[in-house]
Amino acid sequence: MRRGKKMSETIGQILLWVFLIAALLIFSVPFIFMITNSFEEFSYVLPNPPHLFPSQIQFAAYEHVLSQSDLPKAALNSVVITLLTALFTVLVASLSAYGFARINFFGREALCRDYLFTLMLPGFLGIIPQFLVLQGIGPAPNGLIGTKAGLILLYVGAGICGNTFFLRGHMAALPKELEEAVKIDGGGHMTTFFRVMLPLALPAIGTLAIFCLQGTWEEFFSAKVILGGVRNQVTLPVMIQSLKGAHATRWEWIFAASILAQIPMILLFAFFQKRFVVSGLAEGSVKA
Numbered sequence: 001m002r003r004g005k006k007m008s009e010t011i012g013q014i015l016l017w018v019f020l021i022a023a024l025l026i027f028s029v030p031f032i033f034m035i036t037n038s039f040e041e042f043s044y045v046l047p048n049p050p051h052l053f054p055s056q057i058q059f060a061a062y063e064h065v066l067s068q069s070d071l072p073k074a075a076l077n078s079v080v081i082t083l084l085t086a087l088f089t090v091l092v093a094s095l096s097a098y099g100f101a102r103i104n105f106f107g108r109e110a111l112c113r114d115y116l117f118t119l120m121l122p123g124f125l126g127i128i129p130q131f132l133v134l135q136g137i138g139p140a141p142n143g144l145i146g147t148k149a150g151l152i153l154l155y156v157g158a159g160i161c162g163n164t165f166f167l168r169g170h171m172a173a174l175p176k177e178l179e180e181a182v183k184i185d186g187g188g189h190m191t192t193f194f195r196v197m198l199p200l201a202l203p204a205i206g207t208l209a210i211f212c213l214q215g216t217w218e219e220f221f222s223a224k225v226i227l228g229g230v231r232n233q234v235t236l237p238v239m240i241q242s243l244k245g246a247h248a249t250r251w252e253w254i255f256a257a258s259i260l261a262q263i264p265m266i267l268l269f270a271f272f273q274k275r276f277v278v279s280g281l282a283e284g285s286v287k288a
Contacts, residue, residue, distance in 0.1 A: 038062070038255035061252035062260070071257055073232060074239035078217055078261075081148055081235060085155045086212045090205055092160060097167035098193050102179065112168075115161040123158065127225055130154055134226065146230040151223060155216055163208055170204040171197055210272055214265050236261045 032052055039057045065071050099105075100112055134144040134154065144150030174197065182192045198205070220237035227233045234242070240257045243250070 034255045035259060038252055038259055040252055061250075061256035065253055065257045065260065070231070070234070070239050070242075071236070071260070074234055074236045075261075077148065077233060078235040081152055081155075081223075082213055082216045084148075085152050085216045086209050088152065088156045089159055089163060089212045090209050092156060093163035093167055093208065094198065094201065094205055095193065096160060096164040097171050098189075098197055100164060100168045101171040102192075102197070103189065112165075115165060118161045119165070124221060126158065127222065130158070130222075131225060145226060146233060148227075148233060151226045151235075154222055154226060155219070158222075159212070159215075163212070166208060167201065167204055170201055174200050206272065210268065213268060217261075217265055 036052055036054050038061055039054045041058050041060050134150045137143045178196050179192050182196055223235045223238050243254050
């Protein structure tokens with residue numbers, strides 16, 4: 001009986017490893033193809049049949065992207081937009097989460113359910129009303145359309161519901177005795193938030209910041225809609241998409257630009273993974 005159970009467990013482990021290795025190959029091969037072919041030089045046509053290893057290593061695509069394209073300016077735009085979005089997202093979401101977790105006000109649970117309902121809607125459904133709202137803010141006729149401020153405002157507002165829900169569970173699980181001690185000393189909600197809740201919620205907030213940085217850095221659709229018409233304001237994903245020609249495309253340029261754009265996020269995630277991501281996900285998943 002035990003032998004049969006042990007055998008079935010061993011077979012299950014083998015099948016699991018086979019599945020994981022197959023999934024790794026399926027998802028990694030396109031990325032390897034992009035890396036290796038970025039060192040090739042094509043005449044607007046990808047090799048047929050495709051190959052994973054370049055026939056000769058050349059850096060012409062990287063030289064072109066760095067010197068002749070708009071990548072440096074687009075990278076600077078992405079850095080500014082990503083950092084400011086993460087900063088305002090963390091501030092607004094943490095304040096909102098604290099309110100839902102610690103402050104009893106009329107309609108709190110109903111409003112929380114409304115927040116959750118918005119998470120079920122596809123994000124692209126709101127792009128038209130968001131565009132019109134941003135167009136109505138600021139000087140006519142375009143308002144905040146075509147500006148970094150408009151895109152940052154859209155990112156922060158669009159993510160507030162999900163980010164609040166993520167932090168609420170962690171803040172609700174913190175000991176109430178600490179909050180009561182601050183109140184006894186005469187402190188209010190803002191004192192409690194900045195001196196108690198914010199430091200204790202740092203792992204979850206750090207995780208949120210990392211995911212916000214990654215998501216904003218790689219986001220294309222909203223950036224294309226809001227900034228697509230202003231050349232000196234575009235972000236990296238929009239710039240990379242613009243390398244695709246109407247009739248022919250130098251794919252090695254797109255591969256090289258895509259790899260360069262991914263390096264900061266890979267380093268960020270690798271550096272902060274153990275410190276914030278694992279512990280932050282575990283703590284943020286605590287049910288309120």
